[in-house]
Amino acid sequence: MKKTKTFTNADVAKLLRNVSAAYQVKDEQANRFKTIAYDRAATAVENATSEIKDLWEEKKLNTISGVGGSIAGHIDELFKTGKVKHFQEVLSGLPKAMFEFLKLKGIGPKTALKLCLSLRIKNSKGALExxxxxxxxxxxxxxxxxxxxxxxxxxxxxxxxLFSGEKEKRMLLSYAEELSSEILNYLRTIKEVKRADPLGSLRRKCATIGDIDIAVSTTKPDRVINQFIKFPGINRVLKKGKRGISALLDSGKQIDLIAHPPKAYGSLLQHFTGSKHHNIHLRELANKKGLSLSEYGITKLNPERTGNKTRKQDPKKRIAFETEENFYHFLGMDWIPPELREDQGEIEASLKHDLPKLIQLKNLKGDLHLHSDFETETSHDLGQDTMDDFVKNAVKVGYRYLAFAEHNPSRSRHKDSDIISILKGKKSLVDKKKFSWNKSFNIWVLNALEVDIRPDGELAIPMKAFDYLDFVIVSIHSSFNLSREEMTQRILRGLSHPKAKILAHPTGRLLGLREGYEADWKTIFDFCVKKEKAVEINAYPRRLDLPDVLVREAAGLGVKIVINSDSHSLTDMDFIKHGVSVARKGWLEAKNVINTWTFTKLSRFLQLDLRNFSE
DNA sequence: GCCGTTTTCGGCCCGACTGTTTTCAGTCG
Structure with a gap:
């Protein structure tokens, strides 16, 4: 019996990338397009929304755009036998150390091979040292x-x-937004700066950000660059050109600034917002229409061809675009919100004028996951602010309802009767105040609880305790290493109580710290649709969970989503905007999200006992 | 090797910067 090795998406992507590199150094001209094809396939596998192993089992490898019959066949062989004969042939004759060197910034296939050969380093082990x-x-x-x-x-x-390890240290979206807004504010004080905007993954609101890229509209790039260097916190300049500069902050974060004339600012925004794949797709489309796109604008290509060289462009015929809207309109497309620009169908939808009308922060009418300082004697974190303060803050941001959902009392330290008495106490406090809150502020306050789903799927409060709650949020806070099947059953069982209406931070991931756990999301989502359960987008910056790709999959199946801040203090309530970013990246419209609904509609979904809301 | 809003054949994004070069190759975003 052969041992079965499983390959993750990252493993397969790395293998494909190595094959791409091997093709490139072996005979670049002959393999030019195979190199591109393998590289694209690698990225596609990396960004696939499903596990490659699952797709393979379901014989759906070819649903990944960029993986065709040939590569799918190789991946099939990989899962069946643990290796691919064709890959071994392509990689043969190349030193293994070469692929170690590829991990270094600034080193590509050619340089890596040259180093191996001239320094006589062959084996991968110890190659970097x-x-x-x-x-x-x-x-x-x-x-x-x-x-x-x-x-x-x-x-x-x-x-x-060697210092930072393989994992690149990326910033959380919230941190990157704070940092960039400091820089943007500084730039906007410079006289020659007409506009300044974030670019790249930051503008696309990715969950984590590598470098901070910023665009500046100006007619005097040199002056802006020289002023920018004086920004406090800049440690050293990495590179400097006529139109841009890269600098390292004391914190080790890199800032790339690009200055551009106002008349072509729209094309710059478009180009550097990306993503890379969105842009490549867009430019291929433009080529077919006889147009060439760049950060400077759009050029008409001369129809005649010169050998196998690309068609000549006449820069004088270039059309500049002051706004991004005009750039997209020129191509016969609707403007595409940056969050969608991941080449996941947004280009096709835009051409058909069929983009979703994305949810906005102002659509939210409430937050259903707040932790007040009410003492539930939990083993998790208690909130730090009073219910009164939370209510006042909610009114200030325009909410019409909210739910307090503190953690359940710890099981180990309480008998069932203790738990019931704590929850009785909480209910009577909310009951005492909710009508006056409603009269004074026109806001409804719900009495909920965030209840642990234990490893066997049982909820961590006694059945009788549910009588003292309007609804409950269920979530996992322990035993993350169950099998995919066990985890799926655990979640389904946890959700099956009629009062369990929301599954919170569903994958359990902590960005940069912990991967989410495996579960059969399709089965869970189907269950949620059937039983009217909502799935949470938890807006806490280190969670942003459900992740955007799963959000889109869930909503596509008809699952209702709720965007919650999971606030433990008043200042946390502001995190909700990051949850909205995730929702937008997941193609959500307001109607998909239950906390954009009126209280009446929401109360039906949550199956609230309306007798509790009339005096 | 992949792909299809002119295509199942004939294409395959674009430009800047760096370092080593006297005119360009390699890498990156």
């Missing part, structure tokens, strides 16, 4: 095609990689 010794002893600078500067930059990349 050996490279470091060669760099430190000045042996790289002497090689043909390398100099002192490239030796230094290789050493820098090595130190960066």
């Amino acid at each position: 050996r490279l470091k010794i060669k760099a430190r002893t000045g042996q790289i600078g002497k090689l043909a095609g390398f100099g002192k500067d490239s030796e230094k930059s290789i050493l820098n990349s090595l130190n960066e990689y």
